[in-house]
Amino acid sequence: MTKQQVAEMASYIEITKMGMPIGKQDQYASAFGGLNRFTFTAQGVSIEPLKIAPDVYHALEHRLMLFFTGSSRESTSILKHQRRSTEEEDRTVLQALHHIKQVALDMQGCLEHGDLDEFAHLLEYSWQEKRRLAPGLSTSFIDECYQLAREHGATGGKITGAGGEAF
Numbered sequence: 001m002t003k004q005q006v007a008e009m010a011s012y013i014e015i016t017k018m019g020m021p022i023g024k025q026d027q028y029a030s031a032f033g034g035l036n037r038f039t040f041t042a043q044g045v046s047i048e049p050l051k052i053a054p055d056v057y058h059a060l061e062h063r064l065m066l067f068f069t070g071s072s073r074e075s076t077s078i079l080k081h082q083r084r085s086t087e088e089e090d091r092t093v094l095q096a097l098h099h100i101k102q103v104a105l106d107m108q109g110c111l112e113h114g115d116l117d118e119f120a121h122l123l124e125y126s127w128q129e130k131r132r133l134a135p136g137l138s139t140s141f142i143d144e145c146y147q148l149a150r151e152h153g154a155t156g157g158k159i160t161g162a163g164g165e166a167f
Helices: 003-017 027-033 056-062 076-087 091-113 116-130 140-151
Strands: 036-040 044-049
Touching: 003 027, 003 044, 027 036, 027 044, 056 116, 076 091, 091 116
Parallel strands: none
Antiparallel strands: 036 044
16 A cells, blocks of 8 residues: 555544544654645645755754653544534634644745744744634643743643643
C-alpha cells in the first residue's frame, strides 16, 4: 500500500467503522511522517513536504518539548461539540478555525524561512484560538502547567490532539 492508501484506510476504519467524529490529519501525519503541509478538500488530499534547511530542522528539534500530563482523556465529547458547532455555523468556532488554518500557513513560512521565534509566537496564538473551539479543551491543570512553562522561558505551546488532557 502507498502512504496515502494507508492514511485513507486508517481514516476509514476510525471515522466510518468506529464512528469517531474526527478528521484525517492524524492518520496522514502518521502515514507520511516528517513535516508536511496537508490540504484537505472535497476532491482529496494533497501532500507537500516542507522545505526546511537542515540547521533549522535541528534547531526546531532542540527547541521543542513534549510533556505528558499524567492522564488521558476521551476526546469524543470535545470533537462532537466542535463538529456540532461547525455544522450550526457557530461564529466563534468558525472564526477560530479560520484563524488556526491561516496560522498554520504562516507557521509553514516561518519554518521555511528559519524564523523559529515567530513560529513559537504563532504556536501560542494558535493555542489561544484552539481553546475557543469547545469547552473542556483545556483544564486548570493544563493551564497551570502552561503558565509555569511560559514563566520559565517557553515562548509558545499547545495541547496535542483534541485537547482535554494527554500531551
